[in-house]
Amino acid sequence: MQYKQDGNTYFVYVQQNEKIMDTLTQFCKDHDIHNGQISGIGAIKNIEIGSYDVENKEYIIHQLNEVWELTSYQANVLLKDGEPFIHAHINISDHNLTVKGGHLFEADVAAVGEFILRKIETDGKRELDPNIGLATMCFLD
Amino acid sequence: MQYKQDGNTYFVYVQQNEKIMDTLTQFCKDHDIHNGQISGIGAIKNIEIGSYDVENKEYIIHQLNEVWELTSYQANVLLKDGEPFIHAHINISDHNLTVKGGHLFEADVAAVGEFILRKIETDGKRELDPNIGLATMCFLD
Amino acid sequence: MQYKQDGNTYFVYVQQNEKIMDTLTQFCKDHDIHNGQISGIGAIKNIEIGSYDVENKEYIIHQLNEVWELTSYQANVLLKDGEPFIHAHINISDHNLTVKGGHLFEADVAAVGEFILRKIETDGKRELDPNIGLATMCFLD
Numbered sequence: 001m002q003y004k005q006d007g008n009t010y011f012v013y014v015q016q017n018e019k020i021m022d023t024l025t026q027f028c029k030d031h032d033i034h035n036g037q038i039s040g041i042g043a044i045k046n047i048e049i050g051s052y053d054v055e056n057k058e059y060i061i062h063q064l065n066e067v068w069e070l071t072s073y074q075a076n077v078l079l080k081d082g083e084p085f086i087h088a089h090i091n092i093s094d095h096n097l098t099v100k101g102g103h104l105f106e107a108d109v110a111a112v113g114e115f116i117l118r119k120i121e122t123d124g125k126r127e128l129d130p131n132i133g134l135a136t137m138c139f140l141d
Numbered sequence: 142m143q144y145k146q147d148g149n150t151y152f153v154y155v156q157q158n159e160k161i162m163d164t165l166t167q168f169c170k171d172h173d174i175h176n177g178q179i180s181g182i183g184a185i186k187n188i189e190i191g192s193y194d195v196e197n198k199e200y201i202i203h204q205l206n207e208v209w210e211l212t213s214y215q216a217n218v219l220l221k222d223g224e225p226f227i228h229a230h231i232n233i234s235d236h237n238l239t240v241k242g243g244h245l246f247e248a249d250v251a252a253v254g255e256f257i258l259r260k261i262e263t264d265g266k267r268e269l270d271p272n273i274g275l276a277t278m279c280f281l282d
Numbered sequence: 283m284q285y286k287q288d289g290n291t292y293f294v295y296v297q298q299n300e301k302i303m304d305t306l307t308q309f310c311k312d313h314d315i316h317n318g319q320i321s322g323i324g325a326i327k328n329i330e331i332g333s334y335d336v337e338n339k340e341y342i343i344h345q346l347n348e349v350w351e352l353t354s355y356q357a358n359v360l361l362k363d364g365e366p367f368i369h370a371h372i373n374i375s376d377h378n379l380t381v382k383g384g385h386l387f388e389a390d391v392a393a394v395g396e397f398i399l400r401k402i403e404t405d406g407k408r409e410l411d412p413n414i415g416l417a418t419m420c421f422l423d
Contacts, residue, residue, distance in 0.1 A: 002419065002420075002421040002422060003421060004317075004404045004406040004421045005404070006317075006402045006403045006404045007403075009400075009402050011317070011358070011360075011402070011404065011406055011419065011421065013418070013419035013421060016413070016414060035145075035147075035152070037180070037257045039180070039319070039321070039356055040356070041356050041357070041358070041369065041370075041371040043333075043334055043336065049238060051184075051210045051234060051235065051236050051238070052184055052210065052252055053236070054184065054208050054251055054252050060236050062238055067336050069333045069334070069371060069383065069384050069385060070371070071354070071356075071371045071372065071373050071383035071384060072212070072213045072232070072354045072356050072371065072373060072383075073356075074180055074181070074182050074212075074213050074214075075182070076152070076182070076255055076257060078152075087182065087255065088182075089182040089210065089211070089212045089213065090212065091212050091213060091232050091234075091240060091354070091373050091381075091383060092383075093333060093373075093382065093383035093384045094333065095333050095335070095342050097331060097333070097344055097382040097383060097384050098382065099232075099240045099373060099381045099382060099383040100234065100238040100239065100240060101210065101212035101213075101232060101233075101234035101238060101240040102210050102212060102234045102238050103210060110336055111334055111336050111414050111416065112414065112416065112418050112419065114358055114369065114419060116319045116358060116402075118150075120147045120150050120152070120257075121147045121148075122145045122146070122147045122152065124145040124152055131157070132157060132252050132253065134252065134253065136154070136253050137143065137152065137154035137253065137255060138143075139143040139144060139145045139152065139154060140143060176286075176288075176293070178321070178398045180321070190379060192325075192351045192375060192376065192377050192379070193325055193351070193393055194377070195325065195349050195392055195393050201377050203379055213353070213354045213373070215321055215322070215323050215353075215354050215355075216323070217293070217323070217396055217398060219293075228323065228396065229323075230323040230351060230352065230353045230354065231353065232353050232354060232373050232375075232381060240373075240381045241375065241379040241380065241381060242351065242353035242354075242373060242374075242375035242379060242381040243351050243353060243375045243379050244351060261288045261291055261293070261398075262288045262289075263286045263287070263288045263293065265286040265293050272298070273298060273393050273394065275393065275394065277295070277394050278284065278293065278295035278394065278396060279284075280284040280285060280286045280293065280295060281284060
């Protein structure tokens with residue numbers, strides 16, 4: 001991982017074979033980033049990706065091992081149980097330009113992982129919403 | 142809807158069964174946001190989505206009623222007829238990771254709608270461009 | 283091309299039949315933007331798009347001539363050989379909502395090209411990484 005900082009904005013270069021979610025979460029912890037926004041592009045592999053089954057309140061998880069272009073990564077950072085937690089959704093494409101997408105659990109960088117992270121100076125957090133079955137944004141005091 | 146503010150940046154949590162476009166447009170009106178940028182992720186349903194037919198100068202509109210992951214939402218806010226107007230494009234995925242996309246007219250939140258809105262302090266507006274058939278960005282004075 | 287500026291943030295309207303990558307790269311040069319972030323939406327045509335073959339260290343390139351909605355454009359700007367260079371990934375959709383995606387080489391605007399560019403005040407650059415075969419982010423001094 002390499003990074004470059006301009007105030008509350010960071011370029012974060014997640015390098016070949018590094019884990020995206022682990023690396024970015026650790027970056028937030030190391031730089032005291034409790035809330036933020038992350039976007040990015042790159043090429044990834046060993047992708048654990050899924051979608052939320054609203055009826056059954058559980059994630060349906062798929063594993064993709066090949067290399068895919070990361071055509072968009074959009075994420076927010078909030079506090080969950082007192083620690084920075086990243087919620088990320090992605091779109092990915094293959095050599096035929098076919099696109100898949102979903103909720104990203106984890107992936108390794110296949111070539112490059114190029115992210116821009118903006119720290120937001122709030123103390124927003126997630127708490128379990130039993131009606132939805134997820135730790136959702138909780139901004140009420 | 143719940144939100145959290147840091148200067149010109151807002152986390153906006155559009156909650157289950159709320160309308161995305163209506164809620165975000167009303168948020169802009171309530172917070173005096175004339176120009177801005179919005180990105181987001183979530184899970185949505187009752188989606189009115191389409192694409193612009195450049196030849197016939199009209200939108201082709203589809204209705205998707207099932208629950209889809211919102212894998213990316215990118216939008217800008219400009220003034221149209223003196224009111225904040227959101228132009229949004231989305232990508233969405235299903236439980237097989239299949240992705241569809243297009244211009245978003247409206248959708249309801251199925252689980253969560255997590256948006257980050259940045260106010261931009263300009264007075265950019267849209268005006269009808271008869272050659273294109275749309276209210277396009279108009280930045281010339 | 284038309285634009286509107288608020289400090290380090292620019293709305294950039296790339297107009298019908300203008301080239302996206304050429305126009306945005308020239309914009310960076312003209313406005314002394316060495317590092318930055320760009321996102322956008324619109325409708326495009328004559329699209330040169332591809333994916334990186336990590337094994338063979340070369341891009342696989344496709345040409346799409348029809349009109350596609352630009353459902354997401356995410357890019358970063360860094361210096362390469364001393365000049366601003368844009369690395370962009372896109373997702374695009376057709377009238378059936380089918381989505382394709384990949385690395386964008388160039389495209390023309392079919393209807394509108396609506397971009398938001400944020401200058402980042404760093405001097406990050408790209409240098410050839412022979413292991414990857416690409417000019418990658420290089421943030422070490």
